[in-house]
Amino acid sequence: MKPIYTSFTEVVKDIQDGSTLMVGGFGLCGIPENLIIALVETGVKDLTIISNNCGVDEWGLGLLLQNKQIKKMISSYVGENKEFERQVLTGELEVELVPQGTLAEKIRAGGAGIPAFYTPAGVGTPIAEGKEVRSFNGKDYVLEEALAADFSLVRAAKADKMGNLLYNKTAQNFNPMIASAGKITIAEVEEIVETGSIQADRIHTPGIYVQRLIIGEQEKRIERLTVQKTG
Numbered sequence: 321m322k323p324i325y326t327s328f329t330e331v332v333k334d335i336q337d338g339s340t341l342m343v344g345g346f347g348l349c350g351i352p353e354n355l356i357i358a359l360v361e362t363g364v365k366d367l368t369i370i371s372n373n374c375g376v377d378e379w380g381l382g383l384l385l386q387n388k389q390i391k392k393m394i395s396s397y398v399g400e401n402k403e404f405e406r407q408v409l410t411g412e413l414e415v416e417l418v419p420q421g422t423l424a425e426k427i428r429a430g431g432a433g434i435p436a437f438y439t440p441a442g443v444g445t446p447i448a449e450g451k452e453v454r455s456f457n458g459k460d461y462v463l464e465e466a467l468a469a470d471f472s473l474v475r476a477a478k479a480d481k482m483g484n485l486l487y488n489k490t491a492q493n494f495n496p497m498i499a500s501a502g503k504i505t506i507a508e509v510e511e512i513v514e515t516g517s518i519q520a521d522r523i524h525t526p527g528i529y530v531q532r533l534i535i536g537e538q539e540k541r542i543e544r545l546t547v548q549k550t551g
Contacts, residue, residue, distance in 0.1 A: 322483040322527065324512060325534040328358035331506055335364050335471055338391075342427065342467070342498040343371040343381060344474040347400070347543040350491030351380045352475040352508040354536035360387055368392040370467055372423065372494055376400045379541055388412070394467070396420040400543065419447065422464055424497060429466035431500025431529070436465045472502025475538070476525070479509040480518050483527030492524060499525045506532045 325331040332355060335341070345351030356375075359367075360383045367390050374393055375382035384390050386403050392414040398404050407413035418426065419441045429437055438461035442448050452463040474495040477488035485507055487495055499505050507530050 321481045321515075322479075322530060322533050324481070325532060328354050328508075328534060328536065329361060331355070331532055331534050332358045332362060332364075332471075335359065335362070337364055338366045338368075339364070339470045340368040340370065340468075342469040342472040342502055343369060344472075344493065344495035344498045345375075345380065346372050346490070346493035348376065348380050348541050349543075350475050350487065350493050350495055351375070352473045352506075352536075353380060353538050354534075355473045355475075355506060355508050356380060356383060359389070360384060363387075363389070365389045366391040368394065370394045370427070370469060370498075372420065373397045374401050374404050376543060377403055385413075392416070394418060394423075396423045417447075423467075424494065426464055426467040427494065427501050428497040430468040431497055434466055436463055438463055467501065469498075469502045470504070472498045472500075472505040474499045474505065474507050474525075476507055476509045478511045478513060478518060479507055479530070479533050480513050480515045480527070481533075482515045483507070483530035483533060484515075484518055484523045485509070485525035485527075485530060486518050486522055487524050496524050500529045504531045505529055506534070508534055508536045508538075510535070510538070 369390050394416045422441050440461050443460045443462050448462040453460050476485040478486040
């Protein structure tokens with residue numbers, strides 16, 4: 321059985337200043353929102369965050385950003401956050417932008433123990449500057465190093481007591497690969513069931529990757545609400 325926590329503050333208390341964190345989610349879909357709030361409350365700072373994006377103003381990772389707890393952001397899309405833009409332009413925040421597919425593979429490789437890989441994405445652009453470029457069968461590829469983290473924070477719909485995780489539809493996004501690439505993975509879940517209750521072929525993240533579980537009720541905010549006008 322995996323440790324099941326009841327306090328979000330307690331489950332993140334050993335995340336120290338200067339830690340590198342991977343955080344699941346795509347936009348606001350599938351983010352571990354209660355774990356993020358707990359980090360805001362602890363006041364931990366100088367964090368390096370690896371995540372597809374940085375939430376929005378006043379929600380998700382945007383909460384850590386506005387509290388100036390993030391030192392460096394490694395991500396692929398940052399266009400929904402005005403505070404992010406402000407901190408970049410004033411030099412308060414270091415940013416490493418990575419093509420989305422490359423980011424996903426860098427995280428997956430880190431979880432699989434693969435130190436680096438070649439990809440055609442970014443060849444001939446600033447992304448390739450300072451990196452090895454090698455030709456295979458007449459085509460150039462840039463060498464990208466894998467990513468790993470001190471802690472991975474993910475969100476799942478369901479876990480069993482052995483830490484096996486099941487994600488809900490598109491809320492799966494980056495969560496499975498991020499769960500595999502942290503030294504310590506903390507899973508915020510909506511429900512914990514008995515071991516064996518999740519069919520083996522439905523498990524997205526095997527429990528061997530997960531060290532801590534906690535149940536949390538999420539708001540599941542919509543990043544950009546679009547409604548159809550009637551009449």
